[in-house]
Amino acid sequence: MTINLDSKIPDGPLADKWQNFIANEKLVNPANKRKFKIIVVGTGLAGASAAATLGELGYQVEAFTFHDSPRRAHSIAAQGGINAAKNYQGDGDSVHRLFYDTIKGGDFRAREANVHRLAEVSVDIIDQMVAQGVPFAREYGGLLDNRSFGGAQVSRTFYARGQTGQQLLIGAYQQLARQIGLGNVKLWNRMEMVDVVNIDGRCAGIVTRDLMTGEFSSHSAHAVVLATGGYGNVFYLSTNAMACNVTGAWRAHRRGAAFANPCYTQIHPTCIPQADDFQSKLTLMSESLRNDGRIWVPKNPDETRRADQVPEDERDYYLERIYPSFGNLAPRDVSSRAAKRMVDAGQGVGPLKNGVYLDFAEAIDRLGEDTIRERYGNLFDMYERITGENPYEVPMRIYPASHYTMGGLWVDYELMTTIPGLYCAGEANFSDHGANRLGASALMQGLSDGYFVLPYTISQYLSEWLNKPIPDTSHEQFAKVQAEATDRFKGYMAIGGTRGPDHFHRELGKIIWDYCGMDRNATGLEKALSEIPALHEEFKTDLKVTGSDTNVNQTLEKAGRVDDFFELGMLMCKDALNREESCGGHFRSEHQTDEGEALRNDDDFAYVSAWEWSGDMANPIEHKEQLEYEVVHFQTRSYK
Amino acid sequence: MSTLTNLTLKIWRQDGPTGQGRFESHQIPEISDEASFLELLDILNERLIEEGKEAIVFDHDCREGICGTCSLMIDGQAHGPSKGAATCQIHMRTFNSGDEIVVEPWRAAAFPVIKDLMVDRAPLDRIIEAGGYITAPTGGAPDANLIPIPKPVADASMDAAACIGCGACVAACPNGAASLFTSAKLAHLNLLPQGQAERYKRAEAMVEKMDEYFGSCTNHGECQAACPKEISIDNIAIMNIDYLKSKFKNRKLLDR
């Protein structure tokens, strides 16, 4: 399959492009919609909202989730909020400002047209979610409340306590449930997509594995939407849920979809530091905490006093000191690296000296404990439950952790990957965040893709296939791919080594975190590129999967996912090595200013790297989509 | 940070939905009190795999108490001994050295055991499909600030909406009832102005769907005590009265 990076950006001035697209797109009339079958893989915000809307429109939709219920997807764990250019606070917000903040926050590595569309539909998302019964926080007058968030100077973030992701996902899930109940959507639960099937240059369907019976089956459709989430779990320790994986996107990549910007991974600045070696995951504390908390470390690396006994003049409020205008609200990548520098300098706090303080003492004095409890009560409770410390009395300890991945399958303006008929939505695609995502924008992108973009763009492709036959699952290609998948899983069972998949995942995660984490350099990346294949070899010969493959086997599921993480990890390091600049979440220590800030190279690297699978994980083929900026001018991101 | 020693885990193993099932004992010589209970199971599973035995199957995912995937009856309590916490939020510091910890799957006719500690909770989805939504097709929504919602109402709705759908209420209920789940879902939508148009249709449909799978509420209050989000049984009272009203109002509407 040849790679053609045509971004299909519509004509017209930036602000009119989306409207022009809608005005000129090809539609499918209501009576014909039921002739088309669409598969949606994943039921998080993007998947559930897409499946629900497409079902509502009249398409035959089949939704697949590997969870027991669509409501479990990891979108549910987003805490802080969702951005929208509503300007309800009258503080100077506008679609253009949200667009500009997102581009700037993404360090000028995102596609202008996509981001502008995202900002435009953000407004509709809030309307839609409120109509659907999402109980957003309100003012006493009954109007919607907003909070401010990192990387913006306006308050445009809508929230539902510290559970915004949960409320939005439940909203989307309820719409999906309605369509399932009505019979417009068929839901397959506990089914994992294990491969994509292409026939005659278009995506013809998928192959799945039933997690309860171990059975493989094929499903054909006119179009397939992957909404399978991000790959942050490649680090092993991340804030992602245990089951989050790259398999959906990676299998599509192996079948010809280009994978874009894999090195753009986001490290979230406010997570609870690791407590010991066998920790299975890290917990994120919403970034909204930075609204009222002040971040500091003791000036003296050998400080042994309790936090509240360290006098003011012996504390270093380093974010306020280095970035006076944004202070504690500096963007995620900036504050993450600042925290890393503090800890690396030996100024870390806590038993393992692996964190920095996030202190609410001043906010509690100023606003009272009740107000703080009202705003962050559940986050404080969560912190106390995990650490056993009461954050109303002692400052929280936080440290950055892998959280979100901006990279993903390359998609054009219509969210189609390089395989015709295969779409990708939500975190799984690369499109809107550039090299760094602003807080509260992930929920916005997932819902925008699912509710307001895909349902429009998919008809453009489907209309070509009206009344044309498509191959069904009896086609030999389905049988071939299904047999390959079956063999792959039988292979994991047959290795009979000595170590479970978690062991390899942990080892792989360590390599990626050490060499391709917050701070990268050529030597480290080279090292990673030689260590990963060695570990992968070991995986292939020393993996041990117990149990049977004809019934629930979580070890086997994990083995398949870890296998794909190896190949992805290689591509990440390759991409990071290739990108000789620092931008957003990608920080190369060779490319920094004298003050230790990221140094972008717009002349040589203002492009999207879209990688093609060559059959050998050590030698992927790079393609470039040059980023053209009509409206925005490059500038050095400064939050000082 | 300290260490717990000499724990015994008595864990339910069952090969499949029709299998007999039995308890299996495992010794844990040492574990840090910072570990979560599920991390203890992870460590045990890695050991089992290395010994060539099958790992214990249990549902889990986000491990921060929000996705509602984890379950487990630990020492006779749904989601274990901590109040207002899901199984994934239980830390070993809750236990003492030398404890025997008994772990069972949740048991209800509606929640058949799939394997070991994993159960099927699909009937909760069926209840939502029956009416747990507001019909609001994509695209037609009016401005979000068009209908002001008093803060206490939005807050009360949010209290109910915090439900994570884990099914602990069913597991803890001596009658295997899902009244707390259903009532929380109803209260979430029925309290909001946007939910009024379908309020009684929703109440009728969801209560009757619930009846197909679950037992009845006899007001023990165990569900509220087990709920990781501490959702109040006051919602059940609201559900009951809405259901009664639905029987009048829906009849009236149908007669038109």
Add this chain to the structure above:
Amino acid sequence: MAQTLNRGPVSGTAVKPPSKKKPFFVDFYSTAVGKKYVMAITGIIGIGFVIGHMIGNLKMYLGVVTEGDGRAYDIDIYGEFLRQILVPILPHGVFLWIMRFVLIGALVLHLHAAYSLTVLNRKARPVKYQTPRDYQVANFASRTMRWTGIIVVLFLAWHLADLTWGWANPDFVKGAVYRNLDTSLSRLPVAILYIVANIALGIHLFHGTWSLFQSLGWSSPRFNQWRRYLATGVATLVVVGNCSFPIAVQAGIIDYNPDAVTATQEAAP
């Protein structure tokens, strides 16, 4: 009801075939919530009866009063009064029978609802937990409703046989309430039976009174805390009031004296 594990896509779960409209009561009573309403409403009738019955019985302590030209036990006059209610609109005794029918109807419904809910709840958990539960808030009263209920029903049958029909009271004289009560409760095992049964009734009412507010949906943050107090009050009132009679008889405070009353009253129908 039991859920089986079927694999395959889920769809159309909320599409219901049109069904014939059933009469309101049948329709409502067919669900567990409807049955709980019936439990609660019949329970209120029962509570009302139990409290009224107990208060009426307190007339035992008034002993003998003078009425017209004779002297009679106050409670015997009260017994006759109940038959006279609404005379002459209704014939003698008819109102009492209407009340009895209401009570019988309520009892039958209460029992049927309790029985069917118990069956439903047993089916909802066919495989029990294999290790003991650690209940957090479910109390003794809430978990023993079925047993206290059965004790109360059996006692009720005995109580009717003893003091209404007289089968279980060898020295029974129809209409002589004071005398019958004294002779019956003078037997120590009978007195103990009454005390035990009334404690069971009290336990039943303690959960029932609180629970009916939930079942009927009477919930308001303003008065919810009073529901527990009310339940405790009702249960205490009934237990203390009703248990005082066997104790008083055994202690000799209530002691029938045939010479204290005029014979005409004694022979009244």
